[in-house]
Amino acid sequence: MIKTTISQVHKYVDQEVKIGAWIANKRSSGKIAFLQLRDGTGFIQGVLVKEEVPEELFQAAKSVTQESSVYVTGIVQKDERSPLGYELLVRGLEILHHSVDYPITPKEHGTEFLMDHRHLWLRSRRQHAVMKIRNELIRATYEFFNEQGFVKVDPPILTGSAPEGTTELFATKYFDEDAYLSQSGQLYMEAAAMALGKVFSFGPTFRAEKSKTRRHLIEFWMIEPEMAFVEFEESLEVQEQYVSYIVQSVLKNCQIELKTLGRDTSKLENIKAPFPRISYDDAIKLLHEKGFDDIQWGDDFGAPHETAIAESFDKPVFITKYPIGIKPFYMQPDAERDDVVLCADLIAPEGYGEIIGGSERIHDYDLMKQRIEEHHLPLENYQWYLDLCKYGAVPHSGFGLGLERTVAWVSGVEHVRETIPFPRLLNRLYP
Amino acid sequence: MIKTTISQVHKYVDQEVKIGAWIANKRSSGKIAFLQLRDGTGFIQGVLVKEEVPEELFQAAKSVTQESSVYVTGIVQKDERSPLGYELLVRGLEILHHSVDYPITPKEHGTEFLMDHRHLWLRSRRQHAVMKIRNELIRATYEFFNEQGFVKVDPPILTGSAPEGTTELFATKYFDEDAYLSQSGQLYMEAAAMALGKVFSFGPTFRAEKSKTRRHLIEFWMIEPEMAFVEFEESLEVQEQYVSYIVQSVLKNCQIELKTLGRDTSKLENIKAPFPRISYDDAIKLLHEKGFDDIQWGDDFGAPHETAIAESFDKPVFITKYPIGIKPFYMQPDAERDDVVLCADLIAPEGYGEIIGGSERIHDYDLMKQRIEEHHLPLENYQWYLDLCKYGAVPHSGFGLGLERTVAWVSGVEHVRETIPFPRLLNRLYP
Ligand SMILES: [Mg+2]
Ligand SMILES: [Mg+2]
Numbered sequence: 001m002i003k004t005t006i007s008q009v010h011k012y013v014d015q016e017v018k019i020g021a022w023i024a025n026k027r028s029s030g031k032i033a034f035l036q037l038r039d040g041t042g043f044i045q046g047v048l049v050k051e052e053v054p055e056e057l058f059q060a061a062k063s064v065t066q067e068s069s070v071y072v073t074g075i076v077q078k079d080e081r082s083p084l085g086y087e088l089l090v091r092g093l094e095i096l097h098h099s100v101d102y103p104i105t106p107k108e109h110g111t112e113f114l115m116d117h118r119h120l121w122l123r124s125r126r127q128h129a130v131m132k133i134r135n136e137l138i139r140a141t142y143e144f145f146n147e148q149g150f151v152k153v154d155p156p157i158l159t160g161s162a163p164e165g166t167t168e169l170f171a172t173k174y175f176d177e178d179a180y181l182s183q184s185g186q187l188y189m190e191a192a193a194m195a196l197g198k199v200f201s202f203g204p205t206f207r208a209e210k211s212k213t214r215r216h217l218i219e220f221w222m223i224e225p226e227m228a229f230v231e232f233e234e235s236l237e238v239q240e241q242y243v244s245y246i247v248q249s250v251l252k253n254c255q256i257e258l259k260t261l262g263r264d265t266s267k268l269e270n271i272k273a274p275f276p277r278i279s280y281d282d283a284i285k286l287l288h289e290k291g292f293d294d295i296q297w298g299d300d301f302g303a304p305h306e307t308a309i310a311e312s313f314d315k316p317v318f319i320t321k322y323p324i325g326i327k328p329f330y331m332q333p334d335a336e337r338d339d340v341v342l343c344a345d346l347i348a349p350e351g352y353g354e355i356i357g358g359s360e361r362i363h364d365y366d367l368m369k370q371r372i373e374e375h376h377l378p379l380e381n382y383q384w385y386l387d388l389c390k391y392g393a394v395p396h397s398g399f400g401l402g403l404e405r406t407v408a409w410v411s412g413v414e415h416v417r418e419t420i421p422f423p424r425l426l427n428r429l430y431p
Numbered sequence: 432m433i434k435t436t437i438s439q440v441h442k443y444v445d446q447e448v449k450i451g452a453w454i455a456n457k458r459s460s461g462k463i464a465f466l467q468l469r470d471g472t473g474f475i476q477g478v479l480v481k482e483e484v485p486e487e488l489f490q491a492a493k494s495v496t497q498e499s500s501v502y503v504t505g506i507v508q509k510d511e512r513s514p515l516g517y518e519l520l521v522r523g524l525e526i527l528h529h530s531v532d533y534p535i536t537p538k539e540h541g542t543e544f545l546m547d548h549r550h551l552w553l554r555s556r557r558q559h560a561v562m563k564i565r566n567e568l569i570r571a572t573y574e575f576f577n578e579q580g581f582v583k584v585d586p587p588i589l590t591g592s593a594p595e596g597t598t599e600l601f602a603t604k605y606f607d608e609d610a611y612l613s614q615s616g617q618l619y620m621e622a623a624a625m626a627l628g629k630v631f632s633f634g635p636t637f638r639a640e641k642s643k644t645r646r647h648l649i650e651f652w653m654i655e656p657e658m659a660f661v662e663f664e665e666s667l668e669v670q671e672q673y674v675s676y677i678v679q680s681v682l683k684n685c686q687i688e689l690k691t692l693g694r695d696t697s698k699l700e701n702i703k704a705p706f707p708r709i710s711y712d713d714a715i716k717l718l719h720e721k722g723f724d725d726i727q728w729g730d731d732f733g734a735p736h737e738t739a740i741a742e743s744f745d746k747p748v749f750i751t752k753y754p755i756g757i758k759p760f761y762m763q764p765d766a767e768r769d770d771v772v773l774c775a776d777l778i779a780p781e782g783y784g785e786i787i788g789g790s791e792r793i794h795d796y797d798l799m800k801q802r803i804e805e806h807h808l809p810l811e812n813y814q815w816y817l818d819l820c821k822y823g824a825v826p827h828s829g830f831g832l833g834l835e836r837t838v839a840w841v842s843g844v845e846h847v848r849e850t851i852p853f854p855r856l857l858n859r860l861y862p
Contacts, residue, residue, distance in 0.1 A: 005580070005628065007580065020659070020660035020825065022625075022823045023823075039628055039659075039660075040582075040624070040625075040626060040627040040628020040629065040630075040659060041580060041628050067822045067823040068823055069823035069824060069825045096823075096824070096825055097794075097823055097824040097825065099821070099822045099823045100821075102822050102823075117815075117818075119619075119622035119815045119816075119818060119819070120622075120818060120822065122622065122623060122626035122627070123625065123626040127626070128626060128627065131582065131584070131623075131626070131627060132582065132627075134583075135582045135583050135584075138583045139573065139577050139583070142570065142573045146570050149436070149438065149472060151471075151562065151563065151566045152565075152566050152569045152570070153562070153566075153852050154635070154652060154851065154852060155852065155853060156650060156852075156853040156855055157588075157635050157637075157650060158601075158637070158649070158650055158855055158860065159860070160860035160861050170589075170603045170604075170605070170610075171603060171604070172601045172602060172603045172612070173601075173602070174601070174639075174649075174855075174860050175639070175641075175857065175858070177860055179601075179860055181603070181612075188550075188852070188853055188862075191550035191551075191553065191862075192553060192562075192852055193471070194453075194471075194553075194554065195471060195553035195554040195558070195559060195562070196471040196553070196559065196562060196563075197436065197470055197471020197472050198471065199471075203634060203635060204585070204588050204634060204635070206588075206589070208605075208606070210606075218589070218605075219587060219588060219589055221585060228451065228470075228471060229451035229470075363528075384548075384550045384861075384862040385550075387548075387550060387551060388550070390530070390531075391498045391530045391533050391551065392453045392454075392498040392499055392500035392527075392528055392530045392533075393500060393527070393528040394451065394500045394527055394528065420585065421584050421585060421586065421587075421619070421623055422586060422587040422619055424587055424589055424605075426606065427606070429589065429590070429591035429605050429608055429610055430591050430815075431619075431622075431815040
């Protein structure tokens with residue numbers, strides 16, 4: 001007997017296979033029973049016609065409960081109507097574990113109930129699809145950066161100083177010292193870029209932010225590439241190529257999952273470099289034309305502004321060259337005018353907001369020192385970082401992409417809480 | 432002019448190229464100057480013969496300081512003697528930034544000094560090589576698990592309960608609650624395996640352990656695969672295939688780095704599945720034969736014991752079926768005798784110690800509950816975990832591989848502090 005998984009049944013058409021699986025759902029009449037089977041690799045429908053199978057097998061299929069674990073044997077058949085393209089004519093059903101009163105039934109449940117049962121909710125067709133798309137975005141990220149010669153570098157999570165204040169940081173005792181959980185590995189990645197050229201990190205980051213929006217998580221994953229000898233414009237090209245690559249990878253490898261989620265894939269097919277650029281100046285003008293009178297030059301954008309700007313484009317759009325006053329100290333001022341910096345945020349279409357923030361970094365020692373002082377930051381915390389301007393400084397640029405917002409956009413799910421296996425939200429630390 | 436990197440010069444033999452680089456080192460006589468150039472992708476020697484180049488270029492090369500950043504142009508030449516196989520006949524040198532008094536000179540420095548300058552130390556040839564090998568182990572890990580159909584799942588770092596006590600945990604306030612930094616995502620990965628079949632995590636873990644050995648880091652990265660419908664023996668096969676795959680990938684793709692480190696690669700060439708297995712019982716006998724009288728059946732192994740056992744094998748060795756009393760509560764007892772569990776530690780050769788710990792997990796509800804109680808663990812913290820035994824339980828197995836110990840072994844470096852970009856040790860939280 002061939003032991004296989006649902007994702008591999010296409011190799012065994014008209015053959016009998018054995019699959020370890022769970023009963024996701026079932027329905028039956030007097031004459032026919034349908035088992036929705038899942039095994040982690042996918043979902044397949046098992047069919048039993050009463051007249052064609054032994055009576056005890058038909059009764060077993062009719063009485064098996066939701067989320068019972070089974071070894072099922074059956075003959076693989078083509079089935080054009082199913083998302084998978086195949087179904088299973090069930091010939092045997094060995095029940096491994098009989099599940100009683102599984103809490104998540106096919107009826108509707110409230111969000112808090114589902115979040116309390118996240119360890120089980122992940123088994124649902126929709127959550128399964130989102131997690132597979134997340135996985136594909138991760139896989140494609142490694143593939144893209146590895147192929148481009150980037151080196152994966154893991155910046156530390158525990159850091160000894162809280163450079164920009166402790167308000168949104170998680171603090172812990174590190175033996176006798178104070179330590180904080182990292183909000184970004186960027187400064188470390190800059191040091192690494194001077195050693196390894198092009199580097200990227202991909203790890204968890206933490207913001208103790210009291211926001212309760214559909215775009216915020218307390219613990220989220222970020223990709224932070226940093227590139228020596230790369231200036232502002234070239235960095236934008238890397239960003240648009242990267243985002244195109246991962247979106248096209250999902251389109252190529254997650255057709256079933258996108259269908260499960262009802263995602264309009266025509267909107268994703270269009271996501272190919274180059275992406276449009278609009279300056280901050282022009283974005284302000286555009287907002288005024290659209291009737292926004294709550295924003296002036298020098299203000300940062302809120303979510304409604306980002307959404308309104310994004311609506312003018314059918315691809316992600318770079319908003320470039322923000323006012324120096326609303327951006328962090330380390331961004332390189334524009335050589336042509338000193339009131340804006342060489343930065344860009346990438347805004348996703350369809351109201352998903354900012355998915356990337358990036359910039360060219362200052363590499364002049366005096367300017368960097370001056371900017372640290374202007375921001376009233378403690379210079380002693382930045383001694384090692386200033387060393388990068390002291391010893392062989394070079395132009396360099398980097399950016400950070402938020403994984404969960406990207407998963408939300410590509411999957412088309414409304415809230416980031418569904419984009420990470422075990423979300424951490426304000427008042428949500430369980431399970 | 433072709434702009435390229437050191438890793439790509441083999442494509443441009445006898446052609447003139449331009450490279451952004453740093454001066455790693457230099458030496459010169461009256462007639463010839465040698466620049467050791469590095470750009471993150473590799474190291475190459477630049478050569479200037481006084482009679483062949485303009486006098487100001489020769490003088491520039493003689494006076495350029497260590498770690499100055501430059502754009503260098505030159506003609507690529509084959510050079511059998513260099514590790515790279517190529518050298519550069521320098522034809523131009525544009526100094527971007529003149530470095531003064533770079534702290535890490537070619538002379539010897541103490542460990543603490545180097546650790547205080549870790550942000551610069553990473554630029555050295557040796558540290559560069561270790562980081563590239565780390566990168567290759569990471570890259571090959573994703574490749575292996577993706578090809579085998581595993582889904583990357585990120586378990587949470589912040590957790591609300593401290594299941595096995597708080598002694599070795601970092602604690603933080605999570606708004607009004609207490610939270611702890613994860614030491615292992617295993618229990619979450621088991622939940623994920625029931626949803627996604629075969630899963631793996633790869634992220635940072637934290638142990639507030641007051642150990643100061645060459646094998647311990649406070650913050651380290653771990654790969655934790657978990658597999659539904661996979662029993663003990665099959666899990667060992669996945670482990671030996673995985674370890675073989677990543678070691679052979681390093682051998683294939685990091686020849687220059689292994690040479691830089693002086694690694695005896697013949698010892699790595701031998702690392703191919705299958706790996707030997709020795710039972711805990713036989714390992715105790717072996718130790719007694721070797722003269723160890725400080726260990727009895729029921730004791731856990733210390734580093735000297737692991738090293739002595741490993742010396743009897745020229746591959747990593749699985750020590751299987753440890754006494755139930757020295758292993759965690761969730762391990763499946765052996766069906767044939769209830770005093771040992773279906774677990775294995777994988778011990779690396781050459782004294783590098785345990786790199787993997789793994790086991791089959793209990794999937795029977797009553798047994799799991801009993802084991803939690805026997806370990807005096809608070810049952811209320813395990814309610815969601817017990818749900819996995821309640822709803823469609825299946826046999827499943829998993830393991831955890833410590834990235835830094837594996838980097839140390841494959842690179843042949845003595846201490847794990849060199850295997851992570853910014854190590855966190857007892858009394859070391861900087862830079
Ligand atoms: Mg913004
Ligand atoms: Mg051990």
